[in-house]
Amino acid sequence: MFSLFVGTFPHLAKGAVNTLYFSAVCLILGLVIGILSGILSVIPSKIIRGIIFAYIYLIRGIPLLVLLFLTYYMLPLFGIDLNAGIAAAASISIYTGAFISEIIRAAINSLPGGQTDAAKSLGMEYWLYMRKVIVPQALRQSLPPIVNIALMCIKFTALISIISVNDLTLAGKEMSEVTLKPFHIYAEVALIYFIFCFSLSRLGLYLEKRLHYVH
Amino acid sequence: MPTFHFDYLIIERNLPLFLKGLIVTIEISAVASVATLIWGLILLFFRISKRKIFYWPAMGYIEFVRNVPVLIQMYIIYFGLPSLGLTFSSFVCGAMALTIQNGGYMAEIFRGAVESISTSQYESGFALGMRRFLVMRKIILPQALKSAIPSMISQFILLLKDSSLASSIAVVELTHIGKLLTERSAATYEVFITIAIIYIVVSSIMSLALDYYERKVRVLR
Numbered sequence: 001m002f003s004l005f006v007g008t009f010p011h012l013a014k015g016a017v018n019t020l021y022f023s024a025v026c027l028i029l030g031l032v033i034g035i036l037s038g039i040l041s042v043i044p045s046k047i048i049r050g051i052i053f054a055y056i057y058l059i060r061g062i063p064l065l066v067l068l069f070l071t072y073y074m075l076p077l078f079g080i081d082l083n084a085g086i087a088a089a090a091s092i093s094i095y096t097g098a099f100i101s102e103i104i105r106a107a108i109n110s111l112p113g114g115q116t117d118a119a120k121s122l123g124m125e126y127w128l129y130m131r132k133v134i135v136p137q138a139l140r141q142s143l144p145p146i147v148n149i150a151l152m153c154i155k156f157t158a159l160i161s162i163i164s165v166n167d168l169t170l171a172g173k174e175m176s177e178v179t180l181k182p183f184h185i186y187a188e189v190a191l192i193y194f195i196f197c198f199s200l201s202r203l204g205l206y207l208e209k210r211l212h213y214v215h
Numbered sequence: 216m217p218t219f220h221f222d223y224l225i226i227e228r229n230l231p232l233f234l235k236g237l238i239v240t241i242e243i244s245a246v247a248s249v250a251t252l253i254w255g256l257i258l259l260f261f262r263i264s265k266r267k268i269f270y271w272p273a274m275g276y277i278e279f280v281r282n283v284p285v286l287i288q289m290y291i292i293y294f295g296l297p298s299l300g301l302t303f304s305s306f307v308c309g310a311m312a313l314t315i316q317n318g319g320y321m322a323e324i325f326r327g328a329v330e331s332i333s334t335s336q337y338e339s340g341f342a343l344g345m346r347r348f349l350v351m352r353k354i355i356l357p358q359a360l361k362s363a364i365p366s367m368i369s370q371f372i373l374l375l376k377d378s379s380l381a382s383s384i385a386v387v388e389l390t391h392i393g394k395l396l397t398e399r400s401a402a403t404y405e406v407f408i409t410i411a412i413i414y415i416v417v418s419s420i421m422s423l424a425l426d427y428y429e430r431k432v433r434v435l436r
Contacts, residue, residue, distance in 0.1 A: 057415075058411075058415060061411075061414060061415035061418045061419060062376070062411045062414045062415060062418075063376040063377070063378075063379035063380075063390065063414060064376075065379045065380060065382065065383075065390055066379055066390055066393070066407060066410055066411050066414060067411075069390070069393060069394070069397075069407050070404065070407040070408065070411055073397065073403035073404045073407055074404045077404070151282075154284075155283075155284040155285070156284075158284035158285075158286045158287060159284075159286060159380070161286070162286075162383050169284070169286060169287060169290075172287075172290070173290075176294060180298075181298060182290070182294035182295045182297075182298055183291065183294075183295030183296065183298050183299055184295075186287060186290050186291045186294060186295050187291065187295070189287055190279075190283045190287050190288070190291060193282065193283050193284060193287060194278075194279065194282045194283055196282075197281070197282035197283070198278065198282050201281075201282070
């Protein structure tokens, strides 16, 4: 049985590297989308806030799998030929972005009102104090939850195997068909995912302890 | 400029099929939700026990379901268990995987609720001569579970969305209907836009029910 694990490990390792790479890309894109929409969701303009609210409401109301299929089949409308990788990256980034946006919005709203009062009394206008005062503090506060989102991102990327993008889950599927011992293979895959996610969660706890400061 | 032609006829002709898929989705979500409640309660007792023999397996279990994707858990049950001799139908496998995953989260929700009950409740119970288990059963749990209902319903909404993963284990629920229809017809994105709308409507109904409950509870307090 040990030889089974050792023999299948190289193939699974390639899939694991793909999974990590994909998660990183989706997390970075999701951060960009999420931070932007988080900032836009507290803007005084009702129209923009409404658009962001609609985006988050719609995205969080559907399962990720449905979003994956939807993006995959809507890509040709925009001229891109059916590329599962781009569809997967786009949909996971959009989905992650919705979660991150909620975190950023909560962080901005949790800052004491004295911050904006002080900035306004110094004569700063909206975008200046958002840029210099509010957003840096909000970002610092939301770092621990964002590590949690990164963990969720790794779990989200497990779904891209369903549209046949190379990742750890697909590698596990292939290996289980080759070796005809699905339980052992999927247990091994689960172990690899566990190691990734558990390390991330410990990193998150460490960051939370280090960033904790007394108000 | 791409042509945004929306083929309504396909949707109209296949409405019964969408309905069948929606019913299966609701069925598997309901079964898994009830099972999650029971399993979460059982896990809770293991989790808050002071004895290591109960505590560590529960913590290990909860960490496992937190760090392994739901899809892998489903594959382990659906593809893996038959090789060990345990074969279940795809519906049961999907429901089991959903229960295993959400049971862990539910136990954590319950734990948070139980820990939020003030110690004076325990003290009053002990002052009346009750033993620990009786205090839990008669005093703590009713209050804790009632305060946990909003988080529970949120978890059920997440469960409904995770049920879409059962489509990859050949459970003919809503997402699977979508896959079948796109293979049968050429109306790919119309089908999935409809499915997305159905999911949004169902989860909106559940969220509204949650909001209504929360408002009612707040008024009573």
